[in-house]
Amino acid sequence: MRYRPIIAVALSVLASPASTMASGPQQPAPTPPVKRFDSDSLLNAYKQSINDASHGRYVDASYGLLRKLGIERVEETADPDVVDQWAQVMSTMTGVPTFNTAKGPDFHVPEDQISELRLSSGVPAIQEIVRRARHTRIVILDENHLDPRGRAFGLEVARALRPLGYTVLAAEALKRAADDDDARQKMAQLTADGYSRQSSGYYLDDPVFADFIRQSLALGYRPVTYEKIRTDYSTDAKVAQEQREQDQADNIVTRAVRAYPDAKILIYAGEHHAAERPIAAEGGTLPMMAGLLKRATGIDPLTIDQAGLSPVPMNRPDIDLHKIAAPKAARQSVVLMRHGRPVTVGLLAGSVDLQVVHPPVRMTKGRPVWLAGMARHRASIPATLLPSSGTRLVQAFISSGGEDAIPVDQVLVTQGKPVPTLLLPKARVRYAVQNLPEIVE
Template sequence: MNHRPLRTVLLCLLATAIPASILHAQEGHDKLAAPSIKLKTTRLKKLRETEAYLLEMKSLTDAELKGRSREFKVAGAFLHLGNSLSLIGDQEAAIEAINSQIQLSHEMEKKQGLAPSLPYEMGDETLVSGAESENILVLDAISEIVKQAKNRQIIMLNEAHHLPMHRAFAMKLAKELKRIGFTYLACEAFSPWDEKPLAKKYVSDAMGLYTLEPMFANFINSAIEDDWKLISYEAPTATRELDMAKNLMEKIFKKDPNAKVFVYAGYGHIYKHPEANSKPKHAMMAAQLKMLSGIDPFVIEQTQMSPIFQSKQQQDMYKKVQSRFKITKPSVLATKSGHYVRLGIQQKVVDMQIVYPHYRLDKVTHREAWLESIAEFKPKDIPINLLPKNGVRLIYAYRQDDPLDATPIDLVLVDVKKPLPKLMLPAGQFRFATED
């Protein structure tokens, strides 16, 4: 699934004005800039707008609908809400909202007699049931990918666009791939209309759409520090999959035929089957690139066995895997003969699948536990003078020396009625902004 409608919805959602913001230095909490300086601190406002929009769509009367589907309207509102929650760092709430959107979409498809847009294939399900599971090994995902990457020219990894955890894994993987000679990082998320942001030494709000999310900003900041060559390949065209592959050919392989490339994309763009030479209209970007380049990419799927459930079958299989194998970190399931187990997806589509534990909120930081275990960020107390006296406040964290148009590297919502969360930050010095 390529989620083309999701991109359109988000483009509309994120086009907003820029209000004033208060800046605070980390050391001594002194003001960094005059009150007239303005930052893009409107994410809490957007969240409230999407919450109000959801309530409005739910309350539409039949007369107001004018024959349109209420489920369609409400599903779209949940999609707005899920991505707004993702952009303020609330992954758990984002998952809940998107799962609601998926459920409504499936209900609409059933009413219309359509096949599900996100089919759950059986894959290797029989390997994780009964005695067969005794022959399954649980392997570290990063180590297994690096082992395969040493003899590959293209590594592809997908993500769920509202799940920042996937970007933390991509950041960790990128560091290891760089160490073994990979030099190009190509991301669907980069804007196809403006190459200039890619030349900056920081992530700005002009770089792209999904890069507005703090974990994605950390991923790209880390890539910039590691001297990756950043490549945009998105193609907002009618033949999107083919044109994305053509962009990769034009920008990388025609200039550097031996290039070692890490391609990061959403959902089904990384699927290698059906092949482009047999079903070109249905072939995804990975299959198109394989046809054009003659290079067989090694593709890794990380959306099916994450805590986002596109169907009851997927949810049941995820729970079964967690119960049988006690997954505690991003892992790969493999048979003793070396076959990588892939669940809920056809075998020819991808080469490997990552299985995630269901990370809970950490009892000390009150943030998702993966921020420390995968991203390797450290907890830091929110400066006391930034805390709200009542209500809620969104705290923005920026790298100290980043320009004013930089994307925040952490966001945390403080509610005086709930336990106080901590900031989760990489190494460095920081400045802060608030939004009430």
């Protein structure tokens, strides 16, 4: 995700936190007047929210972000990055993404791609991924940072690839490392722990993502971090992006391909990085990590995009691609085919091998149905944790984890409204709560 000018330089070394949505863009209630903020106020509030989320302070990172700006509703700011940050944190408490109305279209989808999309058919995604993954050593699956659903699918893919001999999970979201020795130490600690801590990586503050990592470790995957701690990225956004893509590819070669010469590797990355061919980015055309990795290793990876056809795209096309694609995935996640060939559209058209469409989100007892696919069972919130007034965040942690562990599940509960269920693994859990000082509708 690209930063707008007020954030670009100060946060260039961070992977941008993001926003989210449900079974179709949920348009908000009539919006209040939009307030204007100076760039320092926006940047300070944004950075504080990132810090709060990184330390497990979800309520402060979401509702506190609004209070820091002196507003009660997110619709009162027109800054798309601030809205993304708020919505990304909210999705960690609900599992449901939110449409960012502060964003407008930023690329055009040609008519021929739209026609291909309409004429395509859906083929079961996991089945097709497994079939193709047998013929390579590297699978690259991207995600939309705005939508937790993709992380549950990442676990589905990890499970399906394990019997084929895939044993390494390289993830963009894992904690950045200064060098190869630092990376080995951090990944050795993660493996020994068997679960994600608040320090394991920013996006892992999402319980869905943290559980994807936890369950992958339990399956026997060896984790690899490939983002670099670097303070000398160019202040030119295009050059900085080129440097980052090359760093990623170089680190994967060293820490995964060469470090585990007989292993098969699943790489889980942000959307752009899965492109095998140069794509439009940062005002130019840039080679991305997948293409650089292919060139460096001579290995043709299986590249899979699940971001471009999301109901909440990170990069906004000028047509609702998800609305066209969703009917093809009524019952299960599918990849799109026509005449036996994959169909890919949008930003990564022709740059990835497969494009995934997930079914529209269905809710049961206040929770997305897809969460149950992560080997979880429904559990009622203990009555003693229900709020007597206002709203609170109820969290469940696996008991064996440390005090800085990521919750395995969490939900917002408001007194007087239907109580959602928790979705928990078969493990002993402990509970915690975070209270909202006031209800913010």
